[in-house]
Amino acid sequence: MFKKDLTASTKTKVKSSIARGIRTKVLETYPLLTPHIDTIIPKKSQLDAIKLPDRVTLYVLCDASTNNKTIPLFWQHMDDPLIPHLKIVHQYPECFKSLGIDRGAIRFVLSGAALMTPGMTSKGGKLPSGEKGDEEVEEGDVVVIRAEGKDEACMVGMLEVGSEEMKKTKKGVAISQGHYLGDGLWKMQLD
Template sequence: MFKKFSKDDVHTRTNVKSSVAKTLKSKLVSQYPKLEDVIDEIIPKKVPISLYKCEDKIQLYVVNNEILFYQQFDDLIPELRLVHKYPDAFPSVQVDRGAIKFVLSGANIMCPGLTSPGAKLPEEDWPVNKIVVVYAEGKENAMAVGKLAMSINDIKTINKDTGIELYEYLNDGMWNFRD
């Protein structure tokens, strides 16, 4: 989604009203329950939230000049630097070492990369379209954020085609975005 993304893609910048900020916060907590304790740390009460509207109906939520979340449709997606700060708050999967190269050039993640010995999938079943953070074998930090293109059970059983649709990855346009 952000392979090519720069400040030219930003159309308007506005500060959101406090009421909108409140609903944003509650939506965040309902989507990522583990954020509840730190939500005021991420979005301080007195600091205004800016909303950047961009190409392709992408919206960025910016606090203190740092992108925190973005959304294209309904789901709020955390920015990678935020994921690095609160690694436990988001659902995660792990790919094997062979896949890192392709993920870092922006490819969608194929199922075999998620089911091989170096990879990790959660025990329980997650539905399609869930936002997940992608980790890599042998690395501590997250390297990408994506959306499940199949449910976890399907990935395990079918084991073919795209398993995760990639949104953001290290060193893409969003990572290098500067105002």
Template sequence: MFKKFSLEEVSSQNQVKASVQRRIRQSIQDEYPGLETVMEDLLPKKSPLIVVKCPNHLTLVVVNNVPLFFCIRDGPYMPTLRLLHQYPNIMQRFQVDRGAIKFVFSGANIMCPGLTSPGGVLDEEVDSERPVAIYAEGKQHALAIGFTKMSAKDIKSINKGIGVDNTHYLNDGLWKMERLD
């Protein structure tokens, strides 16, 4: 999704009204209850909230020129990896084995065998079409964020095909874009 993403991709930037800002805040709070205590620091009510629209039905939520969340089509808001590194426990997590790391860094989707091998870990409660953080065996920080293609139970039982659709990974265009100045 963000492999070749850059500022040239931005089609519009708008400061949103208070009602839209409340709706975005509520949507993020519903999706990530772990952020409730720091929500005022992340998305202050008095600070302008900018919504950046990009092609491919992509929306970025920006505060103080820093992209914090993104949304694809009408899906749930997902934190950027920089935000996830600050608050690592806000998302459900999967872990891939060491062999999958180089493929994830190149933008490849996460295959079921990489999640079910001895180095992989699945959260059994995750359903299909849910955002998850992807961690690597032996690493502290997340290396990607994606959408599950099937539930964790199906990933474990089928063990074939794409398990997680990789949307944002370390060193992609969104990662390199620290600020929108």
């Protein structure tokens, strides 16, 4: 989705009522962000929307405390769920559902290829066990992808198939479009 370099088009100020709705949606989708929401999207701050190609909207915060530096927060494709920018994921890694990929899948993910199920079902991959505290993930859930042997998340996207089905079939596409380290969204100049 973000393979090409992106340039920021004009920013549009988000109305305060819509910003409140975005805060609510973020908390519904990512309840573990509740203690951090006032840091991520302060109530009195200006939230802006940037239109990107392929009907994607990037929500950014214009932060007065950092000389009006623009901070990417979440992006949304049409009516899909709000998906966090990897910079938010790196700041609050414990607040998101995560899966793991083996070493062999890393180069494919970082080159923009679809994330395939075998990268998560092989020995180095990690899927939820289904036990309490490690619940299964469902189709349509937004998940963070961590690479075997690495500390930082390398991708975030929406699952096209649930973890139970991944374990059964061990093949197919798990995430066809997402935001990964080094893609156009990651490199985008916002200031």
